[in-house]
Amino acid sequence: MDRTGRRPWSDLPPEILSMIGKRLDARMDVLRFRSVCSSFRSSIPPPRRDASRFPFPIPHLQSASSSVILCKSSVCVLETPGGASDSGAPSPPRTRWLVKLQESSLGGDVQLLSLFSQRRITYLPRNFPKVIDSLESRVVEICREYRLEYSTSGIVPGVRKVVVSPDCVWTDLDEPGVYSIVEDGRLACWKYGDENWTYLDDQHGCSYDDIIVYEGKVCVVDWSGAVLLIDSSFRTQKFSPSICSDGGGGSCGDCKHLVVSGGDLYVVDRYFGGNLGRFDIDAFMDDFPYPSFNETFNFRVYRLDRQCGEWAEVKSLGNMAFFLSKNCSYAISMHELGGCNGNCIYFTENTDSDVNVFSLEDRSIKWLIFSDFLMSTRGTSDLTRPKQMPSRSEEYSD
Secondary structure: OOOOOOOOHHHOOHHHHHHHHOOOOOHHHHHHHHOOOHHHHHHOOOOOOHHHOOOEEEEOOOOOOOEEEEEEEEEEEEEEEOOOOOOOOOOOOEEEEEEEEEEOOOOOOEEEEOOOOOOEOOOOOOOOOOOOOOOOOEEEEEEEEEEEEOOOOOEOOOEEEEEEEOOOOOOOOOOOEEEEEEOOOEEEEEEOOOOOOEEOOOOOOOOEEEEEEEOOEEEEEEOOOOEEEEOOOOOEEEOOOOOOOOOOOOOOOOEEEEEEEOOEEEEEEEEEOOOOOHHHHHHHOOOOOOOOOOOEEEEEEEEEEOOOOEEEEEOOOOOEEEEEOOOOEEEEEOOOOOOOOOOEEEEOOOOOOOEEEEEOOOOOEEEEOOOOOOEOOOOOOOOEEEOOOOHHHHHHOO
């Protein structure tokens, strides 16, 4: 007990510490919790390594006689201590990096992947640490992404996005379901023990653009911006109206993204240039959902008002930045990561390495000069160059 009469956290009863520890769902959070002291460490068991759970074999989406593997990686903010430069040059006291980490199945080593692709990063900046020490470095998990790959190499074609629910470090492999949007926007589900995937029997022929786990529930958004919930029996339930009828002015873009920010659900409506309609886009889904000659020229952002059940168009993201990639979409606060500009949307076209930055302030799109890391020692305003917009942009300049 200290001078103020307060008892230390380590004196909490083991059952209370266990309840707190079991509410942590990220492996890194569990490791840091157990590193506080001996009473914290003994209250919960060590988490399983991702390498012992993933990659995980599951049936192929189209062929029951073959299988693919479910792979997992995590997007994290990594805060490293200063003095990590080998050149002896002065470095900031602490540096923050936005990175994608994946545990290797060989020895459990951590691999660094590009934020917007699965390309392994082999060249590291000089001030990036050679070893990530969890006691000296702070790691905050932003989101998890899943993908289907062949056991030899390569992403399984025809798959737009994959999510897993429930998704927790304490979850056994036979508990979660794997949900995927495939081919022409169809929704598929697989559970442990199933021989084949189950496809949603949608009599209306609805096409889905994105899927996400929100407040522990699997949500999908269709072409009109309407969000539906998927229960454990693979049935859908309407969660929100269409954005086209709620603040969208009767106009809809070509593709919808789901993003969770600050506990709220957002739909990011994406507009393409050129003359392709949204149903022509499906023919190019094997590589990526957006053909290279049909570039993005505009975004509109909507937030779901849970009290009135309607969408409200968002004109500014404040200090938040949205990141849209093929396998996951997420939001970052500039208080957490100062290496990119707020009120912007970061995205890519096709599988190109170029990262684009859309500003909600002036509705411009610029290219980002770097793509693998975003660090807090400088903003991105001086690391972008203008990008020529498709001709359709004049129609939505407002």
